[in-house]
Amino acid sequence: MKAPRAAVALNPDALLSDRNVNMSNALTRASHGLGLAEKRLIASCIAKNDSMPMAEIHRKGAWTVRLSAAEYAETFEIGLDSAYEQLQQAADSLFNRYVRTVQETPKGPKEIKFRWVGKAEYHKGEGWVELHWWHEVVPHLFGLRQQFTSYKLKQTAALRSAYSWRLYECFKSWAGKGRYTPSIEEFHRAMDAKESHRANFKELRRRVIEPAVTELIEKNGLLIEWTTVNAGRKVVGLDFKFSANPQTSLF
DNA sequence: TGGTGTAAGGTGTCTTGACT
DNA sequence: AGTCAAGACACCTTACACCA
Numbered sequence: 001m002k003a004p005r006a007a008v009a010l011n012p013d014a015l016l017s018d019r020n021v022n023m024s025n026a027l028t029r030a031s032h033g034l035g036l037a038e039k040r041l042i043a044s045c046i047a048k049n050d051s052m053p054m055a056e057i058h059r060k061g062a063w064t065v066r067l068s069a070a071e072y073a074e075t076f077e078i079g080l081d082s083a084y085e086q087l088q089q090a091a092d093s094l095f096n097r098y099v100r101t102v103q104e105t106p107k108g109p110k111e112i113k114f115r116w117v118g119k120a121e122y123h124k125g126e127g128w129v130e131l132h133w134w135h136e137v138v139p140h141l142f143g144l145r146q147q148f149t150s151y152k153l154k155q156t157a158a159l160r161s162a163y164s165w166r167l168y169e170c171f172k173s174w175a176g177k178g179r180y181t182p183s184i185e186e187f188h189r190a191m192d193a194k195e196s197h198r199a200n201f202k203e204l205r206r207r208v209i210e211p212a213v214t215e216l217i218e219k220n221g222l223l224i225e226w227t228t229v230n231a232g233r234k235v236v237g238l239d240f241k242f243s244a245n246p247q248t249s250l251f
Numbered sequence: 252t253g254g255t256g257t258a259a260g261g262t263g264t265c266t267t268g269a270c271t
Numbered sequence: 272a273g274t275c276a277a278g279a280c281a282c283c284t285t286a287c288a289c290c291a
Binding site: 037086 | 275276285288289
């Protein structure tokens with residue numbers, strides 16, 4: 001959990017990569033259902049409205065966000081050609097992506113789904129994409145005062161795996177503790193693990209955990225130790241201990 | 252804009268060994 | 272014996288750079 005942050009005026013000249021990606025802890029720990037390009041697009045659009053006060057968001061109608069291919073290319077250090085292609089594909093697929101959270105109710109856990117966007121339109125020939133946030137996601141992105149996760153976009157811009165990005169966000173949401181101890185089901189959900197990964201811990205370790213941990217150590221300079229929590233031989237949970245490496249960390 | 256080559260990431264499958 | 276995790280290998284896909 002982070003301390004409440006005073007709203008500051010948005011600097012329109014700030015590089016996108018220097019802006020913050022803010023989202024509620026509940027959203028951070030939910031299943032996002034996003035691939036890497038979609039994740040980049042969503043995070044960039046969140047960062048574009050970084051620190052904008054709610055009143056100004058209402059006044060400017062900032063539920064709608066524009067992102068150009070040039071900004072995308074600069075932020076993620078890829079070529080313009082790739083940026084055009086990724087933005088177009090991500091905009092196409094984003095409309096059908098859902099956030100999935102699980103709420104505990106007296107009748108047991110209940111899954112809640114809502115869309116990321118009500119509209120995602122790529123303007124061919126002009127090189128920019130326009131997103132309109134879905135109304136249910138807005139409270140998780142704007143006007144946050146407590147229980148939220150915040151990081152600079154540049155801290156994830158170098159990541160090449162969506163799993164690394166998701167693990168980084170989970171670490172960020174537990175940064176106060178320096179420890180992330182999900183049940184195996186919570187971890188599956190948070191990582192958007194595929195069925196084959198869920199069915200077999202070896203797959204989860206090989207395809208999700210180890211590549212993500214390696215990338216975060218190499219590119220973000222984190223110090224990470226992790227172990228499994230077992231019931232007999234069955235893995236039922238995970239225990240990550242993480243901290244910033246003062247020499248190299250971007251955490 | 253489209254084609255091509257390369258590197259990295261992702262997946263499937265088989266074998267081996269340890270544990271219940 | 273059955274189950275589960277680990278390791279190795281091959282193959283496919285994706286991301287990206289480069290060039291015409």
